[in-house]
Amino acid sequence: MQADHSDQTTPWGLVLALWGAGLGAAAQYGKFSAIFDQLPQIYPGAGAALGLIVSIVGLLGIFLGVVAGVMVARIRYRRALLWALWVGAALSLFQALLPPLPWMLLSRALEGLSHLAIVVATPTLIAQICAPKDRGFALTLWGTFFGVAFTILAWLGLPLVTLAGIPALLAAHGLYMAGFALLLSQRLRALRIEAPATTLSVPQVLRNHVEIYRSPYISAPAIGWLFYTFCFVSILTVLPVYIAPESRAFVMGAMPLISIASSMTLGVALLRIISAVHVILIGFAGSVAATCWLWLAPGLPVACLALAATMGLIQGASFAAVPQLNTTAATQARANGAIAQTGNIGNTLGTPIMAITTGSLGYAGLPLLAGAAFALGAIAHLTLARKRQQA
Structure with missing residues (x-):
């Protein structure tokens, strides 16, 4: 463009x-x-x-x-x-x-x-x-x-x-x-x-997938987004039964709003001084800490809201990372297409896997699975950042 x-x-x-x-x-x-x-x-x-x-x-x-x-x-x-x-x-x-x-x-x-x-x-x-x-x-x-x-x-x-x-x-x-x-x-x-001039055929589509996910620039926002979406909807779906009834409605209504507020305030402020990938890493690290808090204090409302705030940093910075890592409109479109793909994978798989895990392990399965997913998201971003440095 x-x-x-x-x-x-x-x-x-x-x-x-x-x-x-x-x-x-x-x-x-x-x-x-x-x-x-x-x-x-x-x-x-x-x-x-x-x-x-x-x-x-x-x-x-x-x-x-x-x-x-x-x-x-x-x-x-x-x-x-x-x-x-x-x-x-x-x-x-x-x-x-x-x-x-x-x-x-x-x-x-x-x-x-x-x-x-x-x-x-x-x-x-x-x-x-x-x-x-x-x-x-x-x-x-x-x-x-x-x-x-x-x-x-x-x-x-x-x-x-x-x-x-x-x-x-x-x-x-x-x-x-x-x-x-x-x-x-x-x-x-x-x-x-x-x-750009492009062709659309089954072999070309397969090549596009390979090119996108082999690129540490195009794929990075989408890979992180996979772990974020795996957790976000599944946590909002499974967590309510573990929150005290008198606080449940307030907490579940506030969590998406806290996430948005965190993204638009702290997230935007951080983006002015550090890269989007670093903001995402802060979000993942904070989310791991918040899940540890929820493990120690099951269903604690303030811990739930803290988790929503840290997830908000991942949310906004993931989209901001696309143009920071990809300078052309064509590669940005591919990166956004990959985000759509991995986001739908995360949304589709997250809730049933979270439900199975909590069904087997009880409440502890929620912070364990979510914390592991957030940690894997951070590790994936760090690995891709190292590949970009080597390139």
Whole structure:
């Protein structure tokens, strides 16, 4: 991408608009999670198939994350983002009709492709339009999109469902996506993007995977993200039963918000003086310490909030690391595609493995498994940093 940063100013209005598009992408994932307990009323007798309504979006990300990074670069970032927003809007409006389950599942699979295109194209665009001094803050802001979207769904989406039903939530999401497609089609028109010539075939896709994960530059944010996502959702899912009932609701509601606040305050401040990888390492080390605290003090609310704060450092800095380690839009898109892939792997595997571990070992299994995963994330980053030094 070619952008003129000679004046070293960042178009913050456009950055916020792109972040807003990211909230819509996160809601593609979260809108059915928020109403999952109500789905049996719509599809009685569907049984385990209802889980696919939520998970099929993430499953596609496991297999197609890297492909999305290549395709977004090939069809150009602005075009990919706008296409994904319009398709996402149409699919959400279709879902508002509550079609038969097979059609709903097909729409969710297609929505997974829309989701991937947005989460690959948008941070790539943000990194390119920002002045270098502002990239850390802007990409840390981008890193909050999932937590903020899930909070909005809880605070506004569920009351809307109570008031007007599930179709109202799905239709509102469709209109939101369409609104941002219209807004960004105007705001992004002036950008001139140069995309590399790429081919898409099975051998080329396999080569792309090898190239990405052999590169200590492209793969590093995604490798760390794997261990972060393995822990984040699984901890939020398994931990509540170990917190005292009188504190449980407050702690579980506060943890995502503390994580976001930590990312946007301490994380941004650290990014101004040290590299994103070093911030990630501080986050992993702090998370290991917090899990040790939780091991010694099971379910202690302040220890839970401390863990959320340290995880927030990993969250924001992981996206900030992409442009620090990769200087071209094409390699940034590949890195963001890899983040989408490893993030979906972590989200998919984390909760069942955590549930099995705590089922076997009891509460101690949670801090042991989470602490080990955080330690492995730090070790992986240190290993990749050493490879970059050797290169």
